[in-house]
Amino acid sequence: xxxxxxxxxxxxxxxxxxxxxxxxxxxxxxxxxxxxxxxxxxxxxxxxxxxxxxxxxxxxxxxxxxxxxxxxxxxxxxxxxxxxxxxxxxxxxxxxxxxxxxxxxxxxxxxxxxxxxxxxxxxxxxxxxxxxxxxxxxxxxxxxxxxxxxxxxxxxxxxxxxxxxxxxxxxxxxxxxxxxxxxxxxxxxxxxxxxxxxxxxxxxxxxxxxxxxxxxxxxxxxxxxxxxxxxxxxxxxxxxxxxxxxxxxxxxxxxxxxxxxxxxxxxxxxxxxxxxxxxxxxxxxxxxxxxxxxxxxxxxxxxxxxxxxxxxxxxxxxxxxxxxxxxxxxxxxxxxxxxxxxxxxxxxxxxxxxxxxxxxxxxxxxxxxxxxxxxxxxxxxxxxxxxxxxxxxxxxxxxxxxxxxxxxxxxxx
Amino acid sequence: xxxxxxxxxxxxxxxxxxxxxxxxxxxxxxxxxxxxxxxxxxxxxxxxxxxxxxxxxxxxxxxxxxxxxxxxxxxxxxxxxxxxxxxxxxxxxxxxxxxxxxxxxxxxxxxxxxxxxxxxxxxxxxxxxxxxxxxxxxxxxxxxxxxxxxxxxxxxxxxxxxxxxxxxxxxxxxxxxxxxxxxxxxxxxxxxxxxxxxxxxxxxxxxxxxxxxxxxxxxxxxxxxxxxxxxxxxxxxxxxxxxxxxxxxxxxxxxxxxxxxxxxxxxxxxxxxxxxxxxxxxxxxxxxxxxxxxxxxxxxxxxxxxxxxxxxxxxxxxxxxxxxxxxxxxxxxxxxxxxxxxxxxxxxxxxxxxxxxxxxxxxxxxxxxxxxxxxxxxxxxxxxxxxxxxxxxxxxxxxxxxxxxxxxxxxxxxxxxxxxxxxxxxxxxxxxxxxxxxxxxxxxxxxxxxxxxxxxxxxxxxxxxxxxxxxxxxxxxx
Numbered sequence: 001x002x003x004x005x006x007x008x009x010x011x012x013x014x015x016x017x018x019x020x021x022x023x024x025x026x027x028x029x030x031x032x033x034x035x036x037x038x039x040x041x042x043x044x045x046x047x048x049x050x051x052x053x054x055x056x057x058x059x060x061x062x063x064x065x066x067x068x069x070x071x072x073x074x075x076x077x078x079x080x081x082x083x084x085x086x087x088x089x090x091x092x093x094x095x096x097x098x099x100x101x102x103x104x105x106x107x108x109x110x111x112x113x114x115x116x117x118x119x120x121x122x123x124x125x126x127x128x129x130x131x132x133x134x135x136x137x138x139x140x141x142x143x144x145x146x147x148x149x150x151x152x153x154x155x156x157x158x159x160x161x162x163x164x165x166x167x168x169x170x171x172x173x174x175x176x177x178x179x180x181x182x183x184x185x186x187x188x189x190x191x192x193x194x195x196x197x198x199x200x201x202x203x204x205x206x207x208x209x210x211x212x213x214x215x216x217x218x219x220x221x222x223x224x225x226x227x228x229x230x231x232x233x234x235x236x237x238x239x240x241x242x243x244x245x246x247x248x249x250x251x252x253x254x255x256x257x258x259x260x261x262x263x264x265x266x267x268x269x270x271x272x273x274x275x276x277x278x279x280x281x282x283x284x285x286x287x288x289x290x291x292x293x294x295x296x297x298x299x300x301x302x303x304x305x306x307x308x309x310x311x312x313x314x315x316x317x318x319x320x321x322x323x324x325x326x327x328x329x330x331x332x333x334x335x336x337x338x339x340x341x342x343x344x345x346x347x348x349x350x351x352x353x354x355x356x357x358x359x360x361x362x363x364x365x366x367x368x369x370x371x372x373x374x375x376x377x378x379x380x381x382x383x384x385x386x387x388x389x390x391x392x393x394x395x396x397x398x399x400x401x402x403x404x405x406x407x408x409x410x411x412x413x
Numbered sequence: 414x415x416x417x418x419x420x421x422x423x424x425x426x427x428x429x430x431x432x433x434x435x436x437x438x439x440x441x442x443x444x445x446x447x448x449x450x451x452x453x454x455x456x457x458x459x460x461x462x463x464x465x466x467x468x469x470x471x472x473x474x475x476x477x478x479x480x481x482x483x484x485x486x487x488x489x490x491x492x493x494x495x496x497x498x499x500x501x502x503x504x505x506x507x508x509x510x511x512x513x514x515x516x517x518x519x520x521x522x523x524x525x526x527x528x529x530x531x532x533x534x535x536x537x538x539x540x541x542x543x544x545x546x547x548x549x550x551x552x553x554x555x556x557x558x559x560x561x562x563x564x565x566x567x568x569x570x571x572x573x574x575x576x577x578x579x580x581x582x583x584x585x586x587x588x589x590x591x592x593x594x595x596x597x598x599x600x601x602x603x604x605x606x607x608x609x610x611x612x613x614x615x616x617x618x619x620x621x622x623x624x625x626x627x628x629x630x631x632x633x634x635x636x637x638x639x640x641x642x643x644x645x646x647x648x649x650x651x652x653x654x655x656x657x658x659x660x661x662x663x664x665x666x667x668x669x670x671x672x673x674x675x676x677x678x679x680x681x682x683x684x685x686x687x688x689x690x691x692x693x694x695x696x697x698x699x700x701x702x703x704x705x706x707x708x709x710x711x712x713x714x715x716x717x718x719x720x721x722x723x724x725x726x727x728x729x730x731x732x733x734x735x736x737x738x739x740x741x742x743x744x745x746x747x748x749x750x751x752x753x754x755x756x757x758x759x760x761x762x763x764x765x766x767x768x769x770x771x772x773x774x775x776x777x778x779x780x781x782x783x784x785x786x787x788x789x790x791x792x793x794x795x796x797x798x799x800x801x802x803x804x805x806x807x808x809x810x811x812x813x814x815x816x817x818x819x820x821x822x823x824x825x826x827x828x829x830x831x832x833x834x835x836x837x838x839x840x841x842x843x844x845x846x847x848x849x850x851x852x853x854x855x856x857x858x859x860x861x862x863x864x865x866x867x868x869x870x871x872x873x874x875x876x877x878x879x880x881x882x883x884x885x886x887x888x889x890x891x
């Protein structure tokens with residue numbers, strides 16, 4: 001079969017990919033967007049709760065509504081969508097992407113590729129918890145799909161392990177569906193998800209959040225019957241004598257999302273801290289023709305930011321594909337005190353850029369210090385909530401004169 | 414016509430049943446569980462041993478090396494994966510070196526070919542991640558790996574094509590013996606007049622034996638815990654790495670799996686006679702596996718862990734197989750198939766059925782057709798063949814399990830071939846076997862099973878019927 005030559009190929013039809021494809025097409029590029037699912041929308045379609053679009057559309061939307069807006073933008077942009085199509089191979093040398101779908105293989109030779117492959121959930125097996133392996137243990141995302149898309153309930157009495165946002169949202173969802181939610185267990189001393197989710201999903205329904213607790217053993221040979229729950233110290237080590245049995249037929253896991261970059265594993269450099277692809281402020285990876293946007297770069301807290309990252313990637317990928325702007329030089333951005341995650345990892349000399357940061361320890365009051373710029377005040381920063389920093393054209397051109405840029409957060413508590 | 418009942422559809426029973434189908438006989442295969450290969454077969458190291466571990470003169474030694482030699486043709490006929498990766502027994506001390514020499518001697522007695530002791534440089538050339546402290550390695554080129562569950566599935570499928578009557582979810586509850594001759598098999602569903610019963614009941618072989626009034630050595634489960642690492646680590650180890658064996662077992666190994674993962678384990682905990690369901694893992698056991706594996710390969714990263722699990726091996730104090738005829742006419746043993754039971758099954762099955770054929774003057778069945786084709790795997794086909802396959806059935810182009818690139822076509826074919834549960838699909842296609850452990854595909858496979866079987870999703874289990882997945886409908890006011 002002949003290779004299909006296009007300007008931009010976007011892999012993944014979630015918030016990042018939809019926004020990227022639409023933006024690239026608006027810049028005049030010939031764009032194809034692929035997804036493994038029949039229809040675009042990605043994980044948004046199972047997120048029937050509110051809280052989407054506040055930044056992008058100045059409206060509070062549900063996930064499917066947010067997806068619908070993005071899909072409408074896509075349709076107007078002229079980008080082509082192909083569903084049920086799985087990208088199986090990226091050949092970096094030949095700049096070729098092989099994809100499989102019900103009509104067979106299609107090989108693309110795109111000028112630029114935007115990877116918007118999102119994230120996957122850390123599975124139970126990866127935790128190495130001892131005990132039996134009964135049915136009734138599932139990730140929060142699977143539970144969400146079952147309940148919200150397929151209309152099925154995964155059990156009658158559940159414990160939720162991990163307090164990531166999807167876990168918190170599913171605690172509420174399952175409670176509202178009549179499932180008894182015994183407790184949410186969190187190994188760390190603070191919740192993993194957004195504060196607003198702890199309040200709106202747990203506190204409002206009197207669902208207990210047990211901090212510094214974990215599951216230490218699984219019981220039940222066919223279906224889950226219960227779990228042993230114990231307290232852990234600050235290092236996450238089980239404290240002897242604290243273990244108790246809790247009956248439950250379902251264990252829902254929200255123990256972390258992992259940027260999904262299997263397709264380019266070993267081909268494109270990733271960031272040790274985020275586990276995502278390293279990108280500059282144009283969302284270009286360290287491979288010249290590959291761009292990336294979304295949860296495969298860093299686990300975002302809001303889909304709005306994902307869509308915005310997608311737009312950035314779409315714009316610069318399209319301009320590069322059309323030969324409009326030569327890629328500018330980038331200056332490495334380095335994380336210093338109290339910053340655990342930062343995107344991008346390099347600053348390109350363009351007219352605007354946005355830094356997204358996560359603190360490693362919560363602070364009430366402090367300042368963000370970007371080497372070479374005036375400090376900016378930071379109030380109430382928590383690891384679960386991203387800090388967004390806009391850089392102006394003047395600041396960027398100032399920073400781009402440096403060899404490297406150190407970014408730190410200093411506490412004034 | 415002679416009626417043969419095989420009890421237990423693990424790899425041993427399935428291969429025996431298939432072998433029996435080569436003759437003019439009515440062959441029944443009884444399995445108490447809901448699918449084939451769900452006992453010992455599905456949770457072991459999946460190694461085709463060379464035969465140097467077994468004491469010369471033992472029953473194990475008698476069947477292991479010939480089994481190893483029989484495997485390539487068997488896997489070729491049944492279209493089951495087999496990889497001749499070779500194996501090393503690693504020695505770190507002069508005492509362990511002495512063990513190596515003993516194994517080499519045993520191997521030579523057992524007709525194992527190609528055994529050679531390698532220096533650290535030779536070992537590291539092949540296995541750069543083996544501990545720098547290693548001093549000698551016994552290299553055995555005939556060690557191989559396979560997928561035992563795939564073999565039991567393939568053998569059963571092929572046997573059914575050749576006339577086998579398969580009884581799934583049908584536990585044998587009694588045997589009737591009349592004048593020292595087995596005459597009937599009783600199950601929860603009925604009674605079957607038989608001439609021959611072959612006991613391949615794995616952990617429950619003692620119970621079946623007792624039903625026939627035949628003594629059996631005390632059979633106890635030896636639990637082995639395993640850790641599976643991501644196939645992203647493909648190539649981190651290339652061959653099966655054994656430590657020098659202890660009196661009890663072959664020790665904790667590090668080995669590749671057929672689909673590119675790395676398997677660590679097993680430890681060896683002897684459980685009580687009645688603990689035959691204890692496939693739970695323990696924190697101490699998993700730590701033991703980590704420690705044992707690190708002795709051989711210190712740089713292993715457990716962050717790449719995909720899953721942990723435990724399997725049970727059927728052990729006796731004699732530490733040997735119990736096979737062949739008994740004082741009850743027509744009642745034969747294929748039992749206590751502890752390691753290297755998987756390897757030995759390939760030579761035991763033809764031997765056992767050959768003996769029966771002679772004793773009962775069974776005629777060869779002219780219509781027997783021994784070749785079975787595996788479910789096509791688009792991820793392993795070249796593009797032209799895949800194109801033809803998709804032309805016939807576009808569902809082979811629709812990927813459902815993203816980690817292992819398993820398509821809707823494969824899943825539907827697995828259901829057509831007998832999968833009735835999520836695990837049934839998993840063991841036939843590897844869907845859900847990958848790093849996300851079914852996170853993205855299990856809900857879709859549930860829907861496909863319900864659709865293809867015309868069942869309510871509430872009635873589709875993970876494996877056994879009691880392992881339900883769906884409790885009810887959401888927003889169900891009724």
